[in-house]
Amino acid sequence: MNKVVLVTGSNSGIGLALCERLLSQDPEGLQLCLACRNMRRAEAARSALLTSHPTAQVSLLQMDTSSISSVISAAQEVRLRFQRLDYLYLNAGIMPNPQFDVKAFFKGLFSSNVITMFATGEGILTQKDGVTPDGLQEVFTTNLFGHFLLVRELEPVLCHEGRTSQLIWTSSSNAHRSAFNLEDVQHRGGTQPYSSSKYASDLLSLALNTHYNKQGLYSSVICPGFVMTNLTYGILPSFPAFLWTLLMPIFWLIRMFTNTFTLTPYNGAEALFWLFQQKPESLDPYAKYHSLTSGLGHNYTQPRKMDIDLETSESLYEKLLHLESDVRKKLQTEAPHAPIHPAESESS
Numbered sequence: 441m442n443k444v445v446l447v448t449g450s451n452s453g454i455g456l457a458l459c460e461r462l463l464s465q466d467p468e469g470l471q472l473c474l475a476c477r478n479m480r481r482a483e484a485a486r487s488a489l490l491t492s493h494p495t496a497q498v499s500l501l502q503m504d505t506s507s508i509s510s511v512i513s514a515a516q517e518v519r520l521r522f523q524r525l526d527y528l529y530l531n532a533g534i535m536p537n538p539q540f541d542v543k544a545f546f547k548g549l550f551s552s553n554v555i556t557m558f559a560t561g562e563g564i565l566t567q568k569d570g571v572t573p574d575g576l577q578e579v580f581t582t583n584l585f586g587h588f589l590l591v592r593e594l595e596p597v598l599c600h601e602g603r604t605s606q607l608i609w610t611s612s613s614n615a616h617r618s619a620f621n622l623e624d625v626q627h628r629g630g631t632q633p634y635s636s637s638k639y640a641s642d643l644l645s646l647a648l649n650t651h652y653n654k655q656g657l658y659s660s661v662i663c664p665g666f667v668m669t670n671l672t673y674g675i676l677p678s679f680p681a682f683l684w685t686l687l688m689p690i691f692w693l694i695r696m697f698t699n700t701f702t703l704t705p706y707n708g709a710e711a712l713f714w715l716f717q718q719k720p721e722s723l724d725p726y727a728k729y730h731s732l733t734s735g736l737g738h739n740y741t742q743p744r745k746m747d748i749d750l751e752t753s754e755s756l757y758e759k760l761l762h763l764e765s766d767v768r769k770k771l772q773t774e775a776p777h778a779p780i781h782p783a784e785s786e787s788s
């Protein structure tokens with residue numbers, strides 16, 4: 441039976457490169473579903489994939505992970521279309537209005553932290569977050585909470601006795617414990633919502649393993665490395681394209697010292713692709729799987745222990761469940777006849 445794979449944020453960058461790699465490996469053995477917020481971009485991505493793999497099964501799903509109602513109706517659509525979901529790649533992500541802290545950069549350049557700074561962006565990136573129409577922080581909702589809700593909504597197709605399914609989060613090396621606060625999981629009061637949301641996804645993945653492994657559902661996180669995509673170009677939006685091109689040889693040089701400079705979406709998708717081929721039971725729930733590229737351009741995946749603990753992951757999980765319950769109650773008030781949980785709609 442064909443494996444069903446859903447990838448969020450798959451119309452560009454690492455998500456699209458993953459789809460291309462999956463289809464190159466097995467063009468006819470997959471049912472690939474591209475979940476994107478913009479259908480014009482999604483259609484262009486589908487056409488590109490079908491150009492290289494004309495017989496592939498590629499469908500589209502409209503979903504904006506920053507919108508509660510969009511996630512819920514997209515999940516409903518998935519439950520109607522597919523009886524089971526084997527792989528759910530939680531890849532959509534934003535880093536809005538990034539500010540490059542030049543002072544912190546030059547300070548870091550002459551410190552012992554210089555390699556870490558280049559490899560993870562630690563300390564040099566801040567963002568201005570927004571608030572969604574649902575009243576939630578935009579980065580938190582897009583990168584984490586929308587995906588959490590999606591997983592909860594898709595339980596009926598993800599959890600089946602006698603077989604396993606995988607959740608695979610595109611996290612980042614920029615996920616730092618110092619940016620995350622359990623008392624402010626949405627990061628309303630900070631300037632590093634991106635780092636906070638990615639650290640939260642590391643924690644959440646651990647909690648999901650705790651709560652869902654018995655039902656055959658496994659969760660892992662990856663870091664794609666530093667990849668040139670719309671997201672990275674957005675860090676310096678006023679930087680002309682030719683300057684990025686001029687910087688490329690320097691980036692290739694940096695790769696001699698840090699294998700995290702994967703640079704191309706194809707290389708960045710390495711760990712996502714590698715996880716597709718693993719038995720989920722064999723994976724380490726405390727590891728982040730890194731896409732790495734050697735100085736000579738060889739791609740490989742390496743697990744590295746995450747700076748996370750079970751207690752904090754459980755506390756975050758509880759908070760997300762509370763928030764989920766709040767948003768569902770709010771939805772019920774606005775649309776009293778809507779089912780409160782997927783299990784309800786399935787039984788009615």
Ligand SMILES: NC(=O)c1ccc[n+]([C@@H]2O[C@H](COP(=O)([O-])OP(=O)(O)OC[C@H]3O[C@@H](n4cnc5c(N)ncnc54)[C@H](OP(=O)(O)O)[C@@H]3O)[C@@H](O)[C@H]2O)c1
Nearest residue numbers: 449452453454477504505506532533612666667669670671
């Ligand atoms: N590039 C890097 O160096 C790097 C490093 C570490 C982690 N990451 C992570 O990698 C993932 C993919 O990013 P990328 O680098 O490939 O950048 P990208 O090309 O900008 O891809 C991001 C994808 O997410 C989608 N997206 C954004 N907001 C969304 C929303 N509200 N609902 C649904 N889809 C949404 C985008 O759709 P639109 O085209 O409509 O905007 C796009 O398809 C992200 O989670 C990012 O945080 C990237």
